Amino acid sequence: MIKIENLHKKYGKNKILTGVDLEIPEKGIFAILGPNGSGKTTMIKSILGMVVPEKGKVFINGKETHPNGLYRKNLDYLPQIANFPGNLGVKELIKMIKDLRGTKANEDELIELFGLQGYLDKKLNNLSGGTKQKVNLVLAFMFDSPIIILDEPTSGLDPVAMLNLKRLIAKEKAKGKTILVTSHIMSFVEEISDEIVFLLEGKIYFKGSIQELREKTGEIDLEHAIAHILTENNA
């Protein structure tokens, strides 16, 4: 379970989060939606302790997160931008992260799932964006943590990889994990998520099921429902 209390974050004068309260119960897939720059990544990074908020608390499984960040051993994280040390090989990178984390991992299965066998000795600098994202996915899913946080997991993926990703997420969900995900692909969100959270102007604007959002906005599909919220708030 993840709980966020009164989270405030600004970069310089730029206020991004202005009092986010959110409770994400155990088990299931929760999508965080919101326009570009609404602070989804900032919120996720606050949960991980990579961003230091001015105010507010984060609890994981009932315990307040400690600044030393050791609680991250219960979190698997996929960063939005797959930035890797370019001079390392794929295999080297995986080995290094395993060594640093000190837990066992099932990377082989994932390497096969995403068809990365042929890339293991290639330097990360020489990989295409989509292939890098697959490596990113392997790193995020290879540890068996109870909470998984995915920031834009679909970016750059081909349709086959996309299908595999969906299967993978479903499999992890079936194990009873809590999965937090952001995405701009509404069909993906609609297909996988149990509940959505909509972030707007620094606060949680909506939290509930997709069905509830449809009823609230009177729109049938998610894309239109979101557009509805946005135009209403601009007017």
Add this chain to the structure above:
Amino acid sequence: MLKILKYSFFDLIRSRWSYVYLAFYLLLGFVLLFLNNDLSKAVITLMNVIIILVPLIGTIFGVMYYYSSKEFTELLLAQPIKRSSIFIGQYLGVALSLVMSLVIGLGLPFILYGLFESAAIWDFSLLLVTGAMLTLIFTALAFNIALYNENKIKGFSYAILLWLFLAVIYDGLFLLSLILFEEYPLDKFTLIATVFNPIDLSRILILLKLDISALLGYTGAIFNQFFGTSLGLISALGMLTLWVILPVWNIKSKAQKKDF
């Protein structure tokens, strides 16, 4: 932290630049010994090179490593590792690999030349200790500058300016103020000015040990007069240690507050 240190250290000693640095010291050591044909004289020449060059290399490697390992750092920040371990580990990885190049690069020629049978061994050891201290200090200062500056070009420029200031401009300003304020007693001012520059401190430290009053210069003479030789040595070394501890402590505290 040790794991991070290990990765940074081996990452660096695999790099081409470490070899260039090592080769440079090997060459310098052999050439100096060949030209001077005398261990103690070579030590003095070496001092003049070390107190200028070691800070420059520490500064450059420090900023360069910080910026070029940004991706590595980001990856580490998402792992269950303390921030202080990440940054201090990387810092020590850089600083220790530089110290290793220095000690091996200079040590080897001097040992081959018969350092162990020579009276210059203590002077030489102090020289290496001072070089190590300067490496630790300037790498730490470079890390600080990089932590405060997202922009690589800016960070790099500030770091070079800092080196230029402490290695060259500081002495000029100091001399200028001595001339301008001739009629005032300047002992205290001199003492304080020296303490605020690790390069000056290092120079005095070595010259006190070598016991060459002719080379001490005004600042060194004041220092000597104030502390005496042995207390002077100890206090100079103590202040250099402080110059290591404070920037390292600031790396830790700044890293704790930074967003990634």
